[in-house]
Amino acid sequence: MSTSVLTKVAIDDSNLPAPTPEVEQERRVAIFDLLEDNSFDLPERDGVKVDGPFHLLLAVRQKRLVFEISLESGDLVREFQLGLGPFRQVVKDYFQIFQSYVEAVKKLPPAQIEAIDMARRGIHNEGARLLQERLEGKAEIDIDTARRLFTLICVLHFGG
Numbered sequence: 001m002s003t004s005v006l007t008k009v010a011i012d013d014s015n016l017p018a019p020t021p022e023v024e025q026e027r028r029v030a031i032f033d034l035l036e037d038n039s040f041d042l043p044e045r046d047g048v049k050v051d052g053p054f055h056l057l058l059a060v061r062q063k064r065l066v067f068e069i070s071l072e073s074g075d076l077v078r079e080f081q082l083g084l085g086p087f088r089q090v091v092k093d094y095f096q097i098f099q100s101y102v103e104a105v106k107k108l109p110p111a112q113i114e115a116i117d118m119a120r121r122g123i124h125n126e127g128a129r130l131l132q133e134r135l136e137g138k139a140e141i142d143i144d145t146a147r148r149l150f151t152l153i154c155v156l157h158f159g160g
Contacts, residue, residue, distance in 0.1 A: 003052045004041035004140075007072060009034055011152060012059035022102050023155055030151035039142040042069065042078055050077045058149075060084070060156045067139070080138045084157060087134075090127045091157045097123055098154075124150060 009031050013019070019027065042050050054077075057068040064081040071077055097120045104113045128146035131153065135141060141149065 002039075004039055005053050006034060006038050006040045006056050006145075007053040008055040009152070010055070010057045011156065012057060013156065015060065016156070019155060022098075026098070026151060027155045030148045030155075034145065034148040034152075038145040038148070039140075040145055041140040043137060043140060045078075058152055058156060065153060065156065069139070078138075082134050086130060087127070087153060087157060090123060090130060091154050094120070094123045094127060094150075094154050127154070 011027065011031075040052065040054055040056070042052075042054070050071075053072055055070045055072060055074075057066075057070075059066045059068070061081075063084055065084055065087075066081050067079065068076060069078045097116065101113070101116050101120055104116050108116075124147055125143075127150040128143055131146045131150050132141060132143070135146075
């Protein structure tokens with residue numbers, strides 16, 4: 001088993017309103033998929049390399065996205081924060097298309113649902129690439145891990 005993985009992901013949403021059922025489902029699926037398959041590593045810092053597996057706690061504190069990374073033993077090994085500003089537009093776009101998708105599933109034919117889902121995936125990929133850029137030098141993740149983490153950022157960003 002690779003040590004460059006997340007084996008636990010938690011979200012601190014204690015300061016946020018309760019998520020809608022659709023958002024809660026999106027969160028559960030993202031965490032499940034993330035734990036099934038991910039690539040997460042911490043670069044060397046000050047000559048010290050920390051090997052995983054890792055646990056991740058995501059939170060929003062003082063309008064900043066907080067990543068708390070610990071070892072399976074519970075020892076905190078790294079914490080960093082990202083400003084939410086660069087994510088605002090892509091998260092807003094994602095939630096607009098997400099709402100369209102939720103509504104489409106209820107009443108539109110498969111071809112139209114597929115078109116909306118393709119647009120959703122495109123915005124999702126844009127958010128994932130932005131996350132990879134913002135994590136440069138802090139954490140190394142692949143595109144699939146970035147996509148799943150971006151979903152969780154969306155949940156936190158809008159507080160459900």
